[in-house]
Amino acid sequence: MEELLELRQLLEQGKVYEALLLVDELEEMSLSDKINKIDSYGVILLIYLIKQKAEKRSPRSWEISIENAVREINKINKRRKSGGFYLNQAELIDILQQGYQLALKKAALEAFEARYEAQELAVMVDQEEIITLALKLIQQ
Secondary structure, eight states, X not given: OHHHHHHHHHHHTTOHHHHHHHHHHHHHHHHHHHHHHHHHHHHHHHHHHHHHHHHTOOOHHHHHXXXXXXXXXXXXXXXXXXXXXXXXXXXXXXXXXXXHHHHHHHHHHHGGGGOSOHHHHHHHSOHHHHHHHHHHHHTO
């Protein structure tokens, strides 16, 4: 909110260049926030996909969690006014790859009643397959 007041003051003072710099900063902050949210939901998506593949089952609650994560990623990533998306396919893949190890650690705490460490769980699933599936679900 502080930035909007500053923007108003700059515009009222005719300081267009400074106002544009502030607009650029606000856009960067907004995009950063969207990326962080997409990353968080991406980790959740990966956790459930890892658990599905490792345990070879998919309870309804996991399906709903997967659907919700996909829905939230798509909602956050969609540009409202101009259409299109904030992050392209390559950027989504990068985010999923970056979040995979964290998702694996969290999935290890939940899958098989936490009997396996993350490294042991990693052997049971194919990272590339999980990321490809996550991307496919996001892009449906």
